[in-house]
Amino acid sequence: MLSAGVVIPGFFVIGLAFIGIGVGLLITSRSIQVLELDYTGTETNSPCYKCTTPPVQNNCVCKLNFTIDTLFKGPVFFYYSLTNYFQSQRKYGASKDYNQLSGDLTYFKSPASDCDPYQYANGKPIVPCGSLANSMFNDTFKLYQIINGQEKLVPFDGKGIAWWTDYNIKYRNPDYSPLKNAFNDTVKPVFWSKAAYELDTSDATNNGFVNQDFLVWMRRAALPNFRKLYRRITEGDYKDGLPVGNYSLEISYNYPVISFDGTKKATFSNVSWMGGQNEFLGIAYLVIGSMCVVMSIVMLIVYAKFRFPDDD
Amino acid sequence: MAPLQKAQIVKMIKTSKEHPITLAIGDGANDVSMILEAHVGIGIMGKEGRQAVRNSDYAIPKFKHLKKMLLVHGHYYYIRISELVQYFFYKNVCFIFPQFLYQFFCGFSQQPLYDTAYLTLYNISFTSLPILVYSLMEQHINMDILKKDPSLYKDIAKNSLLRWPTFIYWTVLGVYDAIVMFFGAYFLFDNTTFTSNGQMFGNWTFGTLVFTVLVFTVTFKLVLDTHYWTWINHFVIWGSLVFFVLFSLLWGGIIWPFLNYQRMYYVFMQMLSSGPAWLSIILLITAGLLPDVVKKVIWRAMWPTITERIQDADKLYKGQLSEFTPLASLQAPPKAGGRRRGSENQRNPRRSAAFSKKLMFTRWQRRPDYCTFTPLLRLVDGHSPHHNAYGGAEPETCV
Numbered sequence: 005m006l007s008a009g010v011v012i013p014g015f016f017v018i019g020l021a022f023i024g025i026g027v028g029l030l031i032t033s034r035s036i037q038v039l040e041l042d043y044t045g046t047e048t049n050s051p052c053y054k055c056t057t058p059p060v061q062n063n064c065v066c067k068l069n070f071t072i073d074t075l076f077k078g079p080v081f082f083y084y085s086l087t088n089y090f091q092s093q094r095k096y097g098a099s100k101d102y103n104q105l106s107g108d109l110t111y112f113k114s115p116a117s118d119c120d121p122y123q124y125a126n127g128k129p130i131v132p133c134g135s136l137a138n139s140m141f142n143d144t145f146k147l148y149q150i151i152n153g154q155e156k157l158v159p160f161d162g163k164g165i166a167w168w169t170d171y172n173i174k175y176r177n178p179d180y181s182p183l184k185n186a187f188n189d190t191v192k193p194v195f196w197s198k199a200a201y202e203l204d205t206s207d208a209t210n211n212g213f214v215n216q217d218f219l220v221w222m223r224r225a226a227l228p229n230f231r232k233l234y235r236r237i238t239e240g241d242y243k244d245g246l247p248v249g250n251y252s253l254e255i256s257y258n259y260p261v262i263s264f265d266g267t268k269k270a271t272f273s274n275v276s277w278m279g280g281q282n283e284f285l286g287i288a289y290l291v292i293g294s295m296c297v298v299m300s301i302v303m304l305i306v307y308a309k310f311r312f313p314d315d316d
Numbered sequence: 317m318a319p320l321q322k323a324q325i326v327k328m329i330k331t332s333k334e335h336p337i338t339l340a341i342g343d344g345a346n347d348v349s350m351i352l353e354a355h356v357g358i359g360i361m362g363k364e365g366r367q368a369v370r371n372s373d374y375a376i377p378k379f380k381h382l383k384k385m386l387l388v389h390g391h392y393y394y395i396r397i398s399e400l401v402q403y404f405f406y407k408n409v410c411f412i413f414p415q416f417l418y419q420f421f422c423g424f425s426q427q428p429l430y431d432t433a434y435l436t437l438y439n440i441s442f443t444s445l446p447i448l449v450y451s452l453m454e455q456h457i458n459m460d461i462l463k464k465d466p467s468l469y470k471d472i473a474k475n476s477l478l479r480w481p482t483f484i485y486w487t488v489l490g491v492y493d494a495i496v497m498f499f500g501a502y503f504l505f506d507n508t509t510f511t512s513n514g515q516m517f518g519n520w521t522f523g524t525l526v527f528t529v530l531v532f533t534v535t536f537k538l539v540l541d542t543h544y545w546t547w548i549n550h551f552v553i554w555g556s557l558v559f560f561v562l563f564s565l566l567w568g569g570i571i572w573p574f575l576n577y578q579r580m581y582y583v584f585m586q587m588l589s590s591g592p593a594w595l596s597i598i599l600l601i602t603a604g605l606l607p608d609v610v611k612k613v614i615w616r617a618m619w620p621t622i623t624e625r626i627q628d629a630d631k632l633y634k635g636q637l638s639e640f641t642p643l644a645s646l647q648a649p650p651k652a653g654g655r656r657r658g659s660e661n662q663r664n665p666r667r668s669a670a671f672s673k674k675l676m677f678t679r680w681q682r683r684p685d686y687c688t689f690t691p692l693l694r695l696v697d698g699h700s701p702h703h704n705a706y707g708g709a710e711p712e713t714c715v
Contacts, residue, residue, distance in 0.1 A: 015609075233514055
């Protein structure tokens with residue numbers, strides 16, 4: 005099967021195809037714009053430093069100013085990034101109760117033991133239980149463009165940031181109206197400031213367990229440095245992107261990361277058919293493609309030399 | 317000779333300096349001791365009764381059957397079992413090493429990379445049948461060539477396929493494939509999205525991506541190693557891959573009520589809906605198989621074993637090689653000119669013409685059947701026309 009007559013031209017063709025794909029991927033990746041703003045606040049000159057020094061206030065608000073030099077093409081995606089954060093840790097990630105989250109009221113009264121130690125608080129069951137839900141990211145962001153000294157709010161779109169199947173099928177609110185009554189005799193998770201039924205009081209389709217931010221958080225990240233989608237900028241004056249100018253990101257700094265040497269970043273990115281900016285795939289294709297071409301030439305030389313040393 | 321004396325002779329050979337593997341063959345009751353003493357004991361169903369047969373490892377009706385048993389069946393079994401053993405270690409190294417690597421990225425908390433269904437079914441359903449069929453049916457060289465050229469046995473002498481160098485090669489290949497798979501997926505996931513709607517994937521998608529590349533890579537490795545293709549090989553190999561895909565779609569497509577977690581729900585489909593995921597699967601499979609293919613082709617060209625030369629010649633002449641082809645002409649030492657070696661070069665008719673002067677070709681007639689029953693596996697596929705030319709040369713499991 006591995007005759008040289010098949011392998012050598014095959015390698016050559018594959019190599020060329022891979023090089024072509026690699027070039028295409030690299031070009032696409034290079035055209036993606038990314039803007040990352042670290043707002044952990046560890047340096048004294050950082051605007052968010054005041055939120056990290058004791059005494060730590062609640063609802064500390066800090067503002068990050070930045071400028072955009074070229075049009076940031078839309079639709080613009082806004083992510084928050086965390087580093088050194090092991091959502092992939094086994095006990096942490098397994099600490100949740102799927103039955104609660106699919107709206108089964110019997111588990112509101114007796115949460116699964118996986119949720120330990122966030123199973124009961126003050127004798128009452130926690131809903132939603134578990135460490136994964138408990139540690140939900142609770143910084144909020146508002147973006148303003150500064151035009152003539154005036155702040156103009158950039159509208160954020162929070163729909164469709166979680167998987168469609170998570171939102172519509174996997175996670176379900178209990179069948180109760182009003183939703184608040186389903187949570188009688190339960191308590192909210194220890195680290196949360198609002199209960200689950202108050203996550204978005206303005207929109208009933210975004211409240212409770214189907215809250216998009218909650219769903220995004222519950223999808224465990226694979227690696228310790230990760231990014232999660234927060235909002236999209238798609239509407240109004242900004243549907244073509246963020247125009248050149250000065251901007252101010254107002255952050256409600258609630259989430260503590262400094263104790264474990266983590267960092268927090270706000271990231272703007274646009275997205276192509278291949279996703280965000282990732283040069284790895286393009287470079288890998290180029291490398292493997294060129295290796296295939298080189299190998300086919302080497303094999304051809306070896307084959308010619310050792311199979312047909314002299315012609316008659 | 318007395319039975320004890322025969323056994324003592326065998327013992328003496330066994331304990332000699334080279335510690336060879338010994339075979340004793342006999343048909344009478346006085347041969348029983350030596351049959352038991354030797355590593356492999358063969359009994360002939362003879363006029364003197366069935367004593368020898370009862371105590372032997374293998375029994376044959378006539379002495380002449382020893383030839384085929386050693387040169388064909390013994391050779392096949394060795395090839396098959398050595399590949400089975402090496403391949404099993406290899407595919408499990410590929411399976412577990414990424415899980416090990418993942419521990420560095422999950423706080424060493426024993427978080428599995430793959431879902432439990434994948435962990436359970438990998439060795440049972442996704443990768444078991446292809447190697448099973450290989451180890452039952454592989455014929456690296458045609459039976460008749462093996463019978464007429466005993467020197468082919470030299471290639472496997474002294475347990476050569478199960479020695480340390482070969483095992484280390486397979487293990488290093490497994491580790492390399494595992495590193496390619498894991499870090500390929502790692503850099504793809506590197507802190508960015510690879511969907512066109514900006515959504516992020518989670519840890520189960522990561523594991524599923526690695527697992528998909530894994531199953532396809534190890535199966536294609538077996539495809540590259542298989543010489544003798546029947547419809548059964550095709551069925552189990554492509555069938556295993558199709559089964560993996562269908563199982564994944566089914567497993568993630570339904571909220572299974574007996575599970576108390578739904579972590580795999582829709583994960584496989586989400587992974588497949590991303591263009592870069594497809595591209596990286598293709599890339600990682602190719603990158604994993606590349607070194608082995610290159611090594612095989614270069615080694616075959618530069619340092620071909622007798623077996624490989626016969627395989628090339630057989631393929632070149634597409635079954636025209638017969639019992640009367642002097643194979644000595646095919647076993648030229650490596651440094652000799654290329655013209656005496658069988659090669660796939662059909663671009664150079666002059667060289668083939670020079671070759672054919674030294675060979676005689678006969679069209680093969682149907683050979684008498686040694687089988688006393690029709691073997692179950694007497695199946696010929698369209699991919700090996702040269703076996704058709706031999707008539708009775710389908711895989712025979714009987715003697």
